[in-house]
Amino acid sequence: MIKIRKVSRQHLSGKSTVVALQDIDLEINAGEFLAIVGPSGSGKTTLLNLIGGLDTASEGSIEINGKNISSYNDKELSKYRNHSIGFIFQEFHLEPFLTVKDNVLLPTFFNHHDIGDDNRAEKLLEEVEIRNKSESKVNELSGGQKQRTAIARALINNPKILLADEPTGNLDIKTGKIIIDLLIALHKKHKTTLIIATHDEKIAKAAQRIIKITDGKIIK
Numbered sequence: 001m002i003k004i005r006k007v008s009r010q011h012l013s014g015k016s017t018v019v020a021l022q023d024i025d026l027e028i029n030a031g032e033f034l035a036i037v038g039p040s041g042s043g044k045t046t047l048l049n050l051i052g053g054l055d056t057a058s059e060g061s062i063e064i065n066g067k068n069i070s071s072y073n074d075k076e077l078s079k080y081r082n083h084s085i086g087f088i089f090q091e092f093h094l095e096p097f098l099t100v101k102d103n104v105l106l107p108t109f110f111n112h113h114d115i116g117d118d119n120r121a122e123k124l125l126e127e128v129e130i131r132n133k134s135e136s137k138v139n140e141l142s143g144g145q146k147q148r149t150a151i152a153r154a155l156i157n158n159p160k161i162l163l164a165d166e167p168t169g170n171l172d173i174k175t176g177k178i179i180i181d182l183l184i185a186l187h188k189k190h191k192t193t194l195i196i197a198t199h200d201e202k203i204a205k206a207a208q209r210i211i212k213i214t215d216g217k218i219i220k
Contacts, residue, residue: 001028001029001030001032001064001065001160001161001193002026002027002028002051002062002063002064002161002193003026003027003061003062003063004024004025004026004027004050004051004060004061004062004063005025005060005061005062005063006023006024006025006059006060006061007021007023007024007025007050007057007059007060007061007062008021008022008023008024008057008058008059008060008216009021009043009046009050009055009057009058009216010058019216020043020046020216021043021046021047021050021057021216021217022215022216022217023060023217024047024060024217024218025218026211026218028193028195029193030160030193031191031192031193032193032194032208032209033184033187033193033194033196033206033207033208033209034193034194034195034196034207034208034209034210034211035195035196035197035198035203035204035206035207035209035210035211036048036195036196036197036198036210036211036213037198037199037201037204037210037211037212037213038197038199038212038213038214039199039214040199042213042214042215042216043213043215043216043217044165044197044198044199044213045165045197046216047197047213048163048165048195048197050062051064051085051161051163051195052081052085052087052161052163053069053072053077053080053081053085054081054087056070056077057070064080064084064160064161065160078110082107082110082157083157083159084159084160084161085159085160085161085162085163086153086154086155086156086157086159086161086162086163086192087154087163087165088147088150088151088154088162088163088164088165088167088183089150089165089167090165090166090167090169090170091170092143092146092147092149092150092170093150094138094146094149094150094153095138096137096138096139097137097138097139098137098138099134099135099136099137099138100125100130100133100134100135100136100137100138100141100145100149101118101121101122101125101134101135103138103149103153104121104124104125104149104152104153104156105117105118105121105153105156106153107153107156107157108156108157117156120156121152121156122134124152124155124156125149125152127152127186127189128148128149128151128152128182128186129148129182130145130148130149130152133145133149142175143170143171143172143175144171144175144178144179147167147168147170147171147175147179148179148182151179151182151183151186155186155190155192158190159192160192160193161192161193161195162183162187162192162193162194162195163195163197164183164194164195164196164197165197166197166198166199167179167180167183167196167198168180168198168200168203176203180203180206183196184206
């Protein structure tokens with residue numbers, strides 16, 4: 001499903017060139033649960049951002065179902081992100097003064113929102129066990145409830161790929177385990193390709209496959 005060939009990503013920091021990723025070769029199967037493990041600054045987030053179309057490679061190609069997204073223009077990347085990708089971030093990135101349900105529905109407004117989306121939002125909130133918070137404002141929620149909201153939002157457009165960047169980073173250990181168990185259950189139910197970037201080896205062990213990144217390179 002995902003083919004990454006000789007991908008590198010560099011950016012300028014002052015007058016210096018920083019190499020975030022170097023010569024990455026990776027294939028990910030449809031429906032796979034993959035963990036990307038490495039310390040902070042190793043390139044995990046950059047790799048997720050490239051797969052998700054939030055960033056573009058300096059060199060190499062990224063193919064999703066045979067289509068090279070590295071050649072997409074901004075409009076094509078926007079469509080790809082909205083239709084094919086669900087994002088879950090460490091910092092949640094929710095709108096604090098909107099309701100839980102409205103946060104879940106936000107991606108649908110870029111994709112011809114209709115009444116079916118409202119029904120799907122309610123169903124997803126039930127799946128992540130916070131339907132009772134549907135009309136609550138996000139700034140009234142706990143960290144775990146915010147991440148559940150973010151997961152429901154990531155799934156609202158039926159994405160083929162779910163990308164989770166340190167999804168338990170702002171949660172306590174107990175809540176973090178609950179969130180990981182929830183992601184695994186949703187992965188199995190929706191058959192979505194799940195890619196988690198983490199520095200936590202315990203989380204990674206739940207995945208079907210682990211790759212390790214250090215200094216922008218995959219360690220064999």
